[in-house]
Amino acid sequence: MSATPPAWAEALLRSIVARGDRDAVSGDLLEAYRDSIVPTRGQPRADRWYVGQVLGFVWRRTWLAGLLFGGAFVARSVLDWRVPTQDFLLRSQVSTLTGASILLIVALLAAWRSGSLAAGPVAGVATAALGAIVSMLGAAIVLTFWHDPGTLTAADMSGGLGEEFTLPIAMLLPGLVLGTIGGVIGAGCRRVFDTRTA
Amino acid sequence: MAEVLGAFEQAVLLAIVRLGPDAYGRAILKEAEDRLEREIAAGAVHATLERLQRKGLIASRLGAGTALRGGRARRFYRLQPAGVTALNDARAAIEDLWRGLTWPLKGTL
Numbered sequence: 001m002s003a004t005p006p007a008w009a010e011a012l013l014r015s016i017v018a019r020g021d022r023d024a025v026s027g028d029l030l031e032a033y034r035d036s037i038v039p040t041r042g043q044p045r046a047d048r049w050y051v052g053q054v055l056g057f058v059w060r061r062t063w064l065a066g067l068l069f070g071g072a073f074v075a076r077s078v079l080d081w082r083v084p085t086q087d088f089l090l091r092s093q094v095s096t097l098t099g100a101s102i103l104l105i106v107a108l109l110a111a112w113r114s115g116s117l118a119a120g121p122v123a124g125v126a127t128a129a130l131g132a133i134v135s136m137l138g139a140a141i142v143l144t145f146w147h148d149p150g151t152l153t154a155a156d157m158s159g160g161l162g163e164e165f166t167l168p169i170a171m172l173l174p175g176l177v178l179g180t181i182g183g184v185i186g187a188g189c190r191r192v193f194d195t196r197t198a
Numbered sequence: 199m200a201e202v203l204g205a206f207e208q209a210v211l212l213a214i215v216r217l218g219p220d221a222y223g224r225a226i227l228k229e230a231e232d233r234l235e236r237e238i239a240a241g242a243v244h245a246t247l248e249r250l251q252r253k254g255l256i257a258s259r260l261g262a263g264t265a266l267r268g269g270r271a272r273r274f275y276r277l278q279p280a281g282v283t284a285l286n287d288a289r290a291a292i293e294d295l296w297r298g299l300t301w302p303l304k305g306t307l
Binding site for chain 1: 264268270
């Protein structure tokens with residue numbers, strides 16, 4: 001049996017797993033894929049199973065940061081809608097700094113843990129994507145409860161409702177950029193640490 | 199302070215005990231799936247093994263791979279004394295909770 005899972009998924013898996021565990025973890029998954037999943041489900045479904053397993057690994061490393069990132073968006077929206085202001089500068093600075101810090105830290109930690117630079121952008125984009133889902137769901141839930149004219153006017157003044165459902169998606173790019181920066185820092189620090197302790 | 203184990207941590211540790219020298223990632227996953235009678239994500243088992251190793255309850259070593267896994271190494275796990283203690287404590291805690299009750303419980307009490 002020499003069926004092979006999607007190469008990109010395997011590369012993704014190997015990028016986020018700790019260096020010393022890469023062969024063991026990817027080997028375990030490959031063994032299950034070839035030994036029991038492909039024979040019982042066929043290759044297309046086995047490929048989907050494999051991708052699902054890999055996304056599970058990514059999820060376990062980013063779910064908390066994704067919730068925080070999305071939660072920060074929702075908190076900012078609720079503040080703008082319920083406590084409107086004319087000066088959004090301070091709020092923008094605080095929320096931008098919060099979001100950027102979350103993306104940078106999750107990428108840095110992922111890269112430190114795995115020793116791989118690639119883990120940074122993977123973690124950054126995954127966090128931003130999860131945050132986007134949380135943020136859009138959160139905004140929809142908030143609007144379900146608060147949709148009086150005052151709230152809707154405040155929402156228009158703070159960028160409009162459209163922004164609530166487009167800005168989170170646009171955060172994927174900062175996720176990639178900050179994730180890469182975090183990845184460089186995390187993997188670099190890991191390399192220095194490993195060299196000094198070797 | 200005694201280590202408090204979650205149910206899934208116990209399932210993984212007991213799988214390692216049952217498998218003995220053959221306890222590596224995928225075998226542990228299959229054993230846990232058989233015992234718990236549900237599908238388990240590989241990431242969940244791997245994260246648990248990492249955590250148990252960090253707590254000092256298990257230790258691991260790399261072993262040879264097979265052709266089926268593309269020659270990639272297998273990581274074999276074994277219980278440490280702290281792991282044995284933690285499992286014994288977990289079992290004792292459950293027995294304490296059940297002491298004086300007849301199992302299985304009847305539908306109406």
